[in-house]
Amino acid sequence: MASEAEGQWVLMATGQSPTNIAVIKYWGKRDEALILPVNDSISVTLDPDHLSATTTVAVSPAFSSDRMWLNGKEISLSGGRFQSCLREIRKRACDFEDEKKGIKIKKEDWEKLHVHIASYNNFPTAAGLASSAAGFACLVFTLGKLMNVKEDYGELSSIARQGSGSACRSIYGGFVKWCMGKKDDGSDSIAVQLADEAHWKDLVIIIAVVSSKQKETSSTSGMRDSVETSPLLQYRAQTVVPSRVLKMEEAIKNHDFESFAKLTCADSNQFHAVCLDTSPPIFYMNDTSHRIISLVEKWNQSEGSPQVAYTFDAGPNAVLIARNRKTAALLLQKLLYYFPPQDKDLSSYLVGDKSILSDAELHSTEDVEALPAPPEMKIHDQKFKGDVSYFICSRLGAGPKVVADESHALLDSVTGLPKGM
Ligand SMILES: Nc1ncnc2c1ncn2[C@@H]1O[C@H](COP(=O)(O)OP(=O)(O)OP(=O)(O)O)[C@@H](O)[C@H]1O
Numbered sequence: 001m002a003s004e005a006e007g008q009w010v011l012m013a014t015g016q017s018p019t020n021i022a023v024i025k026y027w028g029k030r031d032e033a034l035i036l037p038v039n040d041s042i043s044v045t046l047d048p049d050h051l052s053a054t055t056t057v058a059v060s061p062a063f064s065s066d067r068m069w070l071n072g073k074e075i076s077l078s079g080g081r082f083q084s085c086l087r088e089i090r091k092r093a094c095d096f097e098d099e100k101k102g103i104k105i106k107k108e109d110w111e112k113l114h115v116h117i118a119s120y121n122n123f124p125t126a127a128g129l130a131s132s133a134a135g136f137a138c139l140v141f142t143l144g145k146l147m148n149v150k151e152d153y154g155e156l157s158s159i160a161r162q163g164s165g166s167a168c169r170s171i172y173g174g175f176v177k178w179c180m181g182k183k184d185d186g187s188d189s190i191a192v193q194l195a196d197e198a199h200w201k202d203l204v205i206i207i208a209v210v211s212s213k214q215k216e217t218s219s220t221s222g223m224r225d226s227v228e229t230s231p232l233l234q235y236r237a238q239t240v241v242p243s244r245v246l247k248m249e250e251a252i253k254n255h256d257f258e259s260f261a262k263l264t265c266a267d268s269n270q271f272h273a274v275c276l277d278t279s280p281p282i283f284y285m286n287d288t289s290h291r292i293i294s295l296v297e298k299w300n301q302s303e304g305s306p307q308v309a310y311t312f313d314a315g316p317n318a319v320l321i322a323r324n325r326k327t328a329a330l331l332l333q334k335l336l337y338y339f340p341p342q343d344k345d346l347s348s349y350l351v352g353d354k355s356i357l358s359d360a361e362l363h364s365t366e367d368v369e370a371l372p373a374p375p376e377m378k379i380h381d382q383k384f385k386g387d388v389s390y391f392i393c394s395r396l397g398a399g400p401k402v403v404a405d406e407s408h409a410l411l412d413s414v415t416g417l418p419k420g421m
């Protein structure tokens with residue numbers, strides 16, 4: 001396996017993968033083990049600088065078992081989803097040789113080598129910000145690089161899908177469609193890129209992190225209950241989504257924000273209606289989520305055409321997509337009027353692309369306090385300080401990439417253990 005220095009070497013790779021937010025939602029599986037959905041879905045990939053997973057994977061003859069550390073804590077890899085990803089990637093591993101380091105690994109040797117994995121999310125894990133999507137996409141992408149996997153991104157997406165359904169869409173940047181596929185073995189249930197992140201540069205994304213606590217009902221169990229009990233889910237999957245997906249593809253192709261926004265909001269609302277139609281009902285949104293919807297709806301109505309789209313995943317956080325920077329700055333003013341920061345530090349209340357604060361002419365909390373009430377809203381006298389933890393300003397971003405600079409690796413290149421351990 002390794003020529004001279006048997007047992008001495010550690011071979012590593014590091015990758016970074018973005019998260020994504022669906023504008024046409026995936027909700028419901030037709031096959032639980034293979035993670036095959038009941039409908040197509042479409043997402044936008046978010047800028048990895050703001051929301052992403054970074055993962056280092058390593059192999060060495062010195063490792064005695066597969067191990068993983070997530071955000072610095074060791075976690076078990078025994079779950080079926082991790083096992084599926086590891087198995088499928090190992091199956092596709094190819095011969096590898098690094099003459100300088102004296103490392104030679106034959107295709108069949110990969111099965112015998114154990115892996116160490118360390119991953120870090122630059123945003124809260126399991127808080128409804130799709131950490132599993134970024135995480136599994138990153139794991140599969142980076143393992144693929146390490147093990148010299150030659151398969152195309154479509155194939156990688158179908159492996160990431162077996163870690164978490166929505167992860168298959170994080171294999172690409174920009175606008176991505178997960179085609180549900182028809183085959184029983186899932187080989188045609190893959191993601192495809194509709195357009196890259198440069199296609200529609202005007203869009204600005206503002207996320208209101210309403211709660212960073214772990215949620216009560218996971219997406220996995222929530223959608224299982226919906227499939228079993230919600231008649232609306234069947235109607236949605238068979239009748240509504242197929243035509244919506246076609247319209248969404250057209251809207252994206254033509255930069256048609258009006259249509260894009262209407263479809264995005266309608267699909268988010270229908271997904272949450274399915275949750276309510278589930279027995280027992282699932283409530284992912286809360287009063288703050290509803291207030292944000294109402295703010296956006298009233299503004300869009302007063303303008304005569306949509307300025308902002310909203311969408312909510314399996315949690316109360318609002319993802320708001322503004323048609324351009326000017327609109328995003330106005331949106332931020334309206335949001336901060338109702339949800340002012342609890343303390344004086346405005347720069348930790350808005351993270352990500354902070355330059356939007358200057359566009360909105362908000363340089364201090366005094367500027368926030370001086371904001372005028374949004375004229376389209378009827379209730380002005382009530383403010384909801386503390387109901388939003390913080391905001392993230394982001395944009396569309398690129399797909400996974402290799403992090404070549406070894407100083408960013410999360411594992412030590414000599415011990416193969418997390419750095420600092
Ligand atoms: N960086 C990562 N690498 C590998 N797996 C990860 C990573 N981050 C999260 N996960 C996996 O995803 C799980 C969290 O997924 P969960 O669906 O509960 O939350 P979420 O993805 O943040 O929210 P949602 O899917 O509702 O948007 C973790 O317990 C872990 O198994």
Ligand SMILES: C[C@@](O)(CCOP(=O)(O)OP(=O)(O)O)CC(=O)O
Pocket residue numbers: 021022024025026027035041132163164165166167219220221312313314
């Ligand atoms: C509401 C959603 O975010 C659901 C995501 O579900 P997951 O992909 O987290 O579920 P599993 O496949 O069981 O891991 C909508 C979406 O991302 O399309």
